[in-house]
Amino acid sequence: xxxxxxxxxxxxxxxxxxxxxxxxxxxxxxxxxxxxxxxxxxxxxxxxxxxxxxxxxxxxxxxxxxxxxxxxxxxxxxxxxxxxxxxxxxxxxxxxxxxxxxxxxxxxxxxxxxxxxxxxxxxxxxxxxxxxxxxxxxxxxxxxxxxxxxxxxxxxxxxxxxxxxxxxxxxxxxxxxxxxxxxxxxxxxxxxxxxxxxxxxxxxxxxxxxxxxxxxxxxxxxxxxxxxxxxxxxxxxxxxxxxxxxxxxxxxxxxxxxxxxxxxxxxxxxxxxxxxxxxxxxxxxxxxxxxxxxxxxxxxxxxxxxxxxxxxxxxxxxxxxxxxxxxxxxxxxxxxxxxxxxxxxxxxxxxxxxxxxxxxxxxxxxxxxxxxxxxxxxxxxxxxxxxxxxxxxxxxxxxxxxxxxxxxxxxxxxxxxxxxxxxxxxxxxxxxxxxxxxxxxxxxxxxxxxxxxxxxxxxxxxxxxxxxxxxxxxxxxxx
Amino acid sequence: xxxxxxxxxxxxxxxxxxxxxxxxxxxxxxxxxxxxxxxxxxxxxxxxxxxxxxxxxxxxxxxxxxxxxxxxxxxxxxxxxxxxxxxxxxxxxxxxxxxxxxxxxxxxxxxxxxxxxxxxxxxxxxxxxxxxxxxxxxxxxxxxxxxxxxxxxxxxxxxxxxxxxxxxxxxxxxxxxxxxxxxxxxxxxxxxxxxxxxxxxxxxxxxxxxxxxxxxxxxxxxxxxxxxxxxxxxxxxxxxxxxxxxxxxxxxxxxxxxxxxxxxxxxxxxxxxxxxxxxxxxxxxxxxxxxxxxxxxxxxxxxxxxxxxxxxxxxxxxxx
Numbered sequence: 001x002x003x004x005x006x007x008x009x010x011x012x013x014x015x016x017x018x019x020x021x022x023x024x025x026x027x028x029x030x031x032x033x034x035x036x037x038x039x040x041x042x043x044x045x046x047x048x049x050x051x052x053x054x055x056x057x058x059x060x061x062x063x064x065x066x067x068x069x070x071x072x073x074x075x076x077x078x079x080x081x082x083x084x085x086x087x088x089x090x091x092x093x094x095x096x097x098x099x100x101x102x103x104x105x106x107x108x109x110x111x112x113x114x115x116x117x118x119x120x121x122x123x124x125x126x127x128x129x130x131x132x133x134x135x136x137x138x139x140x141x142x143x144x145x146x147x148x149x150x151x152x153x154x155x156x157x158x159x160x161x162x163x164x165x166x167x168x169x170x171x172x173x174x175x176x177x178x179x180x181x182x183x184x185x186x187x188x189x190x191x192x193x194x195x196x197x198x199x200x201x202x203x204x205x206x207x208x209x210x211x212x213x214x215x216x217x218x219x220x221x222x223x224x225x226x227x228x229x230x231x232x233x234x235x236x237x238x239x240x241x242x243x244x245x246x247x248x249x250x251x252x253x254x255x256x257x258x259x260x261x262x263x264x265x266x267x268x269x270x271x272x273x274x275x276x277x278x279x280x281x282x283x284x285x286x287x288x289x290x291x292x293x294x295x296x297x298x299x300x301x302x303x304x305x306x307x308x309x310x311x312x313x314x315x316x317x318x319x320x321x322x323x324x325x326x327x328x329x330x331x332x333x334x335x336x337x338x339x340x341x342x343x344x345x346x347x348x349x350x351x352x353x354x355x356x357x358x359x360x361x362x363x364x365x366x367x368x369x370x371x372x373x374x375x376x377x378x379x380x381x382x383x384x385x386x387x388x389x390x391x392x393x394x395x396x397x398x399x400x401x402x403x404x405x406x407x408x409x410x411x412x413x414x415x416x417x418x419x420x421x422x423x424x425x426x427x428x429x430x431x432x433x434x435x436x437x438x439x440x441x442x443x444x445x446x447x448x449x450x451x452x453x454x455x456x457x458x459x460x461x462x463x464x465x466x467x468x469x470x471x472x473x474x475x476x477x478x479x
Numbered sequence: 480x481x482x483x484x485x486x487x488x489x490x491x492x493x494x495x496x497x498x499x500x501x502x503x504x505x506x507x508x509x510x511x512x513x514x515x516x517x518x519x520x521x522x523x524x525x526x527x528x529x530x531x532x533x534x535x536x537x538x539x540x541x542x543x544x545x546x547x548x549x550x551x552x553x554x555x556x557x558x559x560x561x562x563x564x565x566x567x568x569x570x571x572x573x574x575x576x577x578x579x580x581x582x583x584x585x586x587x588x589x590x591x592x593x594x595x596x597x598x599x600x601x602x603x604x605x606x607x608x609x610x611x612x613x614x615x616x617x618x619x620x621x622x623x624x625x626x627x628x629x630x631x632x633x634x635x636x637x638x639x640x641x642x643x644x645x646x647x648x649x650x651x652x653x654x655x656x657x658x659x660x661x662x663x664x665x666x667x668x669x670x671x672x673x674x675x676x677x678x679x680x681x682x683x684x685x686x687x688x689x690x691x692x693x694x695x696x697x698x699x700x701x702x703x704x705x706x707x708x709x710x711x712x713x714x715x716x717x718x719x720x721x722x723x724x725x726x727x728x729x730x731x732x733x734x735x736x737x738x739x740x741x742x743x744x745x746x747x748x749x750x751x752x753x754x755x756x757x758x759x760x761x762x763x764x765x766x767x768x769x770x771x772x773x774x775x776x777x778x779x780x781x782x783x784x785x786x787x788x789x790x791x792x793x794x795x796x797x798x799x
Contacts, residue, residue, distance in 0.1 A: 020480060187480045460494045465635040
């Protein structure tokens with residue numbers, strides 16, 4: 001079920017009303033309802049893959065329970081190993097087996113040996129990369145004794161399957177989300193209104209900006225050789241806008257929906273395109289994933305505490321893993337490597353924690369120096385996005401060769417005026433609201449009712465009338 | 480909670496009201512600005528579904544333009560006819576396809592199907608009359624809401640981008656396929672025919688819309704003719720011929736009927752049992768052009784003249 005469809009428009013109010021009225025505030029009944037709703041939400045897409053989610057839930061619940069009663073280090077490691085093996089095994093089977101089989105047979109044919117490797121033609125279960133990391137993180141936290149193992153199976157199932165963030169995050173930590181399933185939940189008018197507002201803003205980003213960028217991006221990336229260099233640059237920039245609005249829009253809707261049910265999810269984006277260097281970008285982009293890799297991979301590998309060389313190795317590894325996590329394609333590896341290339345000099349120069357605050361805080365406009373830094377950082381991320389969006393490395397390279405031609409200095413082949421108009425409006429709101437949790441807060445929180453309602457109605461009307469004829473799935477659903 | 484729900488319902492109602500207001504306003508603006516252009520030399524136009532779409536190749540018929548479109552019901556043809564006639568005073572004669580399948584109830588159901596509504600409403604939603612909307616609402620209220628949603632968006636986007644020329648309003652379609660022999664063989668082997676179950680009753684609304692088209696053309700002082708383009712003798716719909724003739728005589732007795740059903744076409748000139756392919760279209764269009772040039776439309780007994788010309792064509796082909 002997609003957030004921006006009629007199905008969800010019926011599903012959400014139904015679950016909301018049942019949750020607050022039919023359960024009579026009973027926490028256990030509410031959790032049962034959330035589990036059922038989440039399974040319906042997921043099964044709407046393909047009910048067969050519910051079994052995978054159930055498997056992951058059962059394994060991690062049992063492993064954590066066993067971990068709590070075991071003191072022997074070998075058994076505890078064995079239990080954790082089981083969780084890692086099952087979660088990563090399932091992920092590997094469904095997400096990466098085709099890639100490895102392909103690379104394996106290609107490697108042999110390169111050496112003059114032809115081998116016929118069969119593929120299982122398995123489709124990628126929705127959200128598997130997200131809930132796998134979430135449950136794996138839980139098992140690791142229990143192993144590290146940072147989190148108490150869940151004793152309530154229903155609450156744990158709700159934690160794994162919680163429908164707002166099930167298919168594309170934010171990837172939650174057990175110590176943040178799980179206790180919320182244990183506690184009593186009371187309806188909070190302020191939170192609910194805030195949730196609806198964030199959902200509205202997320203929908204605007206997804207439907208009006210991302211989905212209206214998509215046709216142009218798809219057209220330009222499908223045949224880069226047919227367009228001038230300037231058009232290719234425009235295509236890459238539009239993709240940067242599309243992927244940000246698509247993914248952060250999803251996160252906004254997920255966080256907002258959770259608030260309607262009395263839950264607080266982690267923030268996933270913090271205005272990343274206003275970053276002044278790549279390190280700041282990674283503190284602001286897909287925060288739940290980058291912090292997951294930091295806490296469960298980078299730090300266990302030694303982080304930055306064991307010398308410069310190890311730090312560089314660990315940083316490089318994190319970016320490669322982050323690329324591979326996105327998909328089984330060399331383009332994602334190249335995307336990760338490119339970011340590592342931009343990031344490592346900052347680590348070497350010890351300048352990766354320079355920009356920690358809000359850019360241009362207390363000012364209407366950024367300083368020239370900040371503006372240049374923001375521009376350069378954005379240009380670097382756009383370059384990396386070309387690899388991310390391309391079908392193959394060759395495709396990305398031909399896109400780049402198209403950009404760096406004489407036609408780079410020509411006028412673009414076409415100008416998508418409406419998309420640009422909305423993007424500029426969006427950018428302005430983002431800039432104004434960069435100090436908030438999400439941008440639209442700035443226009444509504446301290447304004448009178450007429451302005452607030454005017455903004456909300458304006459957003460609803462824009463979403464309705466600019467809803468694309470071919471609505472796109474969320475980009476991160478494929479990961 | 481109560482306050483929250485009241486606010487949400489109030490906000491949703493206000494949003495709905497504004498969407499409806501803007502959607503209707505956009506539809507009105509698009510309806511008043513829409514451009515339905517025919518060629519300046521066009522005197523004759525034809526409307527209908529896929530049969531005339533593939534039969535009348537207007538490249539071979541002088542001063543003639545084909546505006547037929549596959550699966551297009553009369554309800555959506557009506558606004559097209561109205562706009563084309565209003566905006567193109569050079570149009571003098573309107574041909575409307577009227578054939579055996581178009582009297583059947585299946586068309587009423589098809590008009591109200593979500594699939595067709597979603598296809599046609601974006602094109603003609605701005606022009607539909609209240610009676611049409613009521614008919615659609617009675618048959619498929621949810622489908623209508625969905626189709627209106629799409630239509631409002633499309634009309635708004637047209638208004639926003641100021642793109643008023645009507646798109647996809649039909650034209651000759653060059654059908655390449657040549658499946659008739661194999662189709663006949665498989666039908667013979669399977670012993671099946673093509674008729675749809677539950678489709679034996681007469682259409683009400685679809686035929687009413689045809690009457691409205693004819694009335695509009697006459698009020699606009701245009702000549703109107705019902706036309707039946709060539710069909711294969713084995714086409715299953717021809718079995719309702721007596722019912723078809725009854726409807727024609729009772730409902731459209733004041734309209735001339737130009738019947739080309741028996742125009743001699745070989746199997747290789749049919750795409751399938753109901754559609755001419757490009758070879759058949761060429762043969763028929765050249766012949767039809769000659770009829771127009773010979774003054775078919777000014778003759779007293781057009782049916783006899785057509786029959787005579789078909790017989791002549793038949794004998795010419797036999798002697799060859």
